[in-house]
Amino acid sequence: MSQNLRVLIAGTGFAGEGHAQAFRAAGAEIVGMVGRTPHVVEDVAERLGIVYAGTNWAEALSVCAPDIVSIGTPGGAHFEPIQQAIEAGCHVFCDKPMTESGPTAVELRDLALAKGVKTAYAASYRYTPSVQHARALVAAGAIGEPTEIECISHFNLERNIPFGWSHRRADGGGRLNNNFTHTLSIACAVVGEKILSVMGEVRDDLGRAPIVEGVHNFATRRDFIPRDLDDPTLQWGESDAEWSYTVLARLESPMARQPVSVLFKHGGLVPRFHEDHIVFYGTEGAIYIKGHYGSRELFLHGADGDWQEQALPDGIAEGLPDVSGETELCWHLLARDFVADIRGEPAPPYPTFREGAEYQQIIDIIRENAGWTNVAGLR
CATH class of the missing domain: 3.40.50.720 (NAD(P)-binding Rossmann-like Domain)
Structure with missing residues (x-):
């Protein structure tokens, strides 16, 4: 090559x-x-x-x-x-x-x-600096055996973002495809890649969105929200993708004797009150990261019984590219x-693509609103 x-x-x-x-x-x-x-x-x-x-x-x-x-x-x-x-x-x-x-x-x-x-x-x-830091801490035994993970996010997205691919399952839309994929990857990166079982519930609480021409860049779609949503000539598209989900999962971890329980809770259209966050709990402590993708400050709850903010280790900081934006940094x-x-x-x-295919099969299962499903044998 x-x-x-x-x-x-x-x-x-x-x-x-x-x-x-x-x-x-x-x-x-x-x-x-x-x-x-x-x-x-x-x-x-x-x-x-x-x-x-x-x-x-x-x-x-x-x-x-x-x-x-x-x-x-x-x-x-x-x-x-x-x-x-x-x-x-x-x-x-x-x-x-x-x-x-x-x-x-x-x-x-x-x-x-x-x-x-x-x-x-x-x-x-999974490449955000704080997630890398959490992975190193868990591997070093900072929280003992991992027992539980909590991934909570509320995005309060504008309901009248122009109708497009994000509203249609067939086009890869839905919050599972575009939020859960990241948080599942984060959980697996920190405690272990083997997903044992899942169950979930999804909801489309949007219904429809205005059809607007000229939207080419996902990052600027908000700029195209119509000024007059009551315009009788305005056309509307029907959403068939989920905008909220609740998922439970069990992950096998080489650092724990029992499966790690994970809660993924996301509301695409509802406002947050406290910080979006990701927490890793263990038998001897916990790690709390601010931000829906764990990209902000990291706090460790250790033997002293208090939460203490942790500085990013030099070894991680020195390996980061000089680029603005958490998405860009991860790419x-x-x-x-x-x-x-x-x-x-x-x-x-x-x-x-091993993970990509596994995640897409899991998303299909969750969208069925089924009970606990064994996914350890997914091919």
């Missing part, structure tokens, strides 16, 4: 741009970008200094001959581009959700294994590990 790795980006929005910057920082060459709308992909590619811009993915694979493809489009648009890229022998970096369903994710995972290409799955908030760290692994350099384990 050449050290000058060539990357083709799918997507012109927040994720596509973020992936391009992350791979450049990792030392790869961005050789092309593909989007849906000609003038949008041309404008974004020019601004980012990317020579090739197009709207035909198969053509871009042929012309650009990438070593890696990076998928930064909504989850419902992932399957065919990833399938084509794997068939072309490309390694694949894919944002969450991996696809719109468990069966399609499993199919891509198996195809990647059969073709011998490497994959990375960007449920990537940079995952891309760095992925590129190193492809080059044959030492790299720590990172999430792959």
Whole structure:
């Protein structure tokens, strides 16, 4: 494998741009970008200094001959581009959700294994500095045996964000695909990757959203909320994705004699009163991290019986890229590990399509509002 790795980006929005910057920082060459709308992909590619811009993915694979493809489009648009890229022998970096369903994710995972290409799955908030710190503390025995995890978040999202992929299951929408994927990854990163069983309940408490043209970047969709929601000419789209969920899970941990109990509670449309947070409880202490993805201050409850804020260890701080934004930072760290692994350099384990397929199958199960379901045997 050449050290000058060539990357083709799918997507012109927040994720596509973020992936391009992350791979450049990792030392790869961005050789092309593909989007849906000609003038949008041309404008974004020019601004980012990317020579090739197009709207035909198969053509871009042929012309650009990438070593890696990076998928930064909504989850419902992932399957065919990833399938084509794997068939072309490309390694694949894919944002969450991996696809719109468990069966399609499993199919891509198996195809990647059969073709011998490497994959990375960007449920990537496990890379936030405080989550890395929590993982080190738990591994060092700071809270004894882990017993319980609590992941609580309330986003109070605007109900009239324009109708789009986030409202439709078939397009990869829903809060499980776009929030739970991260918190599940965080819990697994800290206490253990083996998920034993899950149960859950989901709710669509939105119903509908206004249809507005011109929204190309997920990060700026709020700017397109109509001023007059009572306009009789305004069209509305019906949501079929969950905006709230409650999930229970049991994880096997090499650091505990019993399964670790996990509560994932998320309300996409309701306001928070206290901080969103993630807490890791153990037999001898606890770790509390502020923020819905554990990206803020970390506190340790130890033998002295009090919560004490902990400074980020130098070893973690020194390994962080110089980039603003927690999402961007996590993409940079995952891309760095992925590129190193492809080059044959030492790299720590990172999430792959194995986790992506497992998470999509678990999401399918949770959406059935079923009771406890054994997921340890998911293929």
